[in-house]
Structures are given as structure tokens and as C-alpha cells.
Amino acid sequence: MVSVDIDDMERDFPLTTMGVYVVRKENAEPKEDPEDVGVLIEGVEVLAGLPSITCGCAMLFGLIYALNLSYPQAWKCTFEVFQKILMNLDGKRLSPKVQSLKIKMLQ
Structure with a gap:
């Protein structure tokens, strides 16, 4: 797991083709619930406020199917x-x- 600053993360959003992002509190334990989970497609945050990483992955696949996208x-x-x-x-x-x-x- 890589820890990055919020500003660095938002700066890298436009460079991301597809992905699920996770925001955790500083010094949070891995088992703690994240503050935010969202989905990025073509550098645009298309979903935010998801309840879990699992949900984020499922939503990403749903969007790939619904929008008929190709995998990177x-x-x-x-x-x-x-x-x-x-x-x-x-x-x-x-x-x-x-x-x-x-x-x-x-x-």
C-alpha cells in the first residue's frame, strides 16, 4: 500500500486511465474503514463516497460493462x-x- 498526500492524489487523477482510489485517515490502521472510496475513469472522478473497496471494484466493472470500455x-x-x-x-x-x-x- 502506498501512502500519498491528498494534494498529490488529486494531481495524479488526470493521469489515471481507470482505477479505484481509497482515502484513509492519517496513521489509520489497514482494517479501519476508509474515509472515501471512489472510481476514476479517464482522469475523471465518476463515483465517490462508496462504502468499501469491494464496492469500488464492483462499480468499476459495472461501469466498464455499461459504458462498453476496453481494459487499459x-x-x-x-x-x-x-x-x-x-x-x-x-x-x-x-x-x-x-x-x-x-x-x-x-x-
Whole structure:
């Protein structure tokens, strides 16, 4: 986990293709509820005030589907693993890399 200042975080928003952000109180324990969870798409905060990181991830995937967006190329396999293995959405059609990971996870 990386800790950054609020001003630094907001400055980096425009550089973010897609993501879930989490704001915690200073010196907060990882188990404490965050102050804010939100979703960024193309540098724009599209959702804020979400109750949890889990909800943020689910909302990000919902927006990707609803807006018919492509996964960022650098994160394509990571997003595919979340979608097809962890969330079990369209899990029958896997890329070779993700299929290999799934087989290794099941062993």
C-alpha cells in the first residue's frame, strides 16, 4: 500500500486511465474503514463516497460493462483475472495467460 498526500492524489487523477482510489485517515490502521472510496475513469472522478473497496471494484466493472470500455492495455490480464476468475463473469472464455494462471491456482 502506498501512502500519498491528498494534494498529490488529486494531481495524479488526470493521469489515471481507470482505477479505484481509497482515502484513509492519517496513521489509520489497514482494517479501519476508509474515509472515501471512489472510481476514476479517464482522469475523471465518476463515483465517490462508496462504502468499501469491494464496492469500488464492483462499480468499476459495472461501469466498464455499461459504458462498453476496453481494459487499459497495460492492465488487461489483471482485469481479466478479476473479471473471469474472481468474479466468475464470462469465465468460460479465457486468454491463454489467464487459463494458465487458473490451472496453477486449482492445483
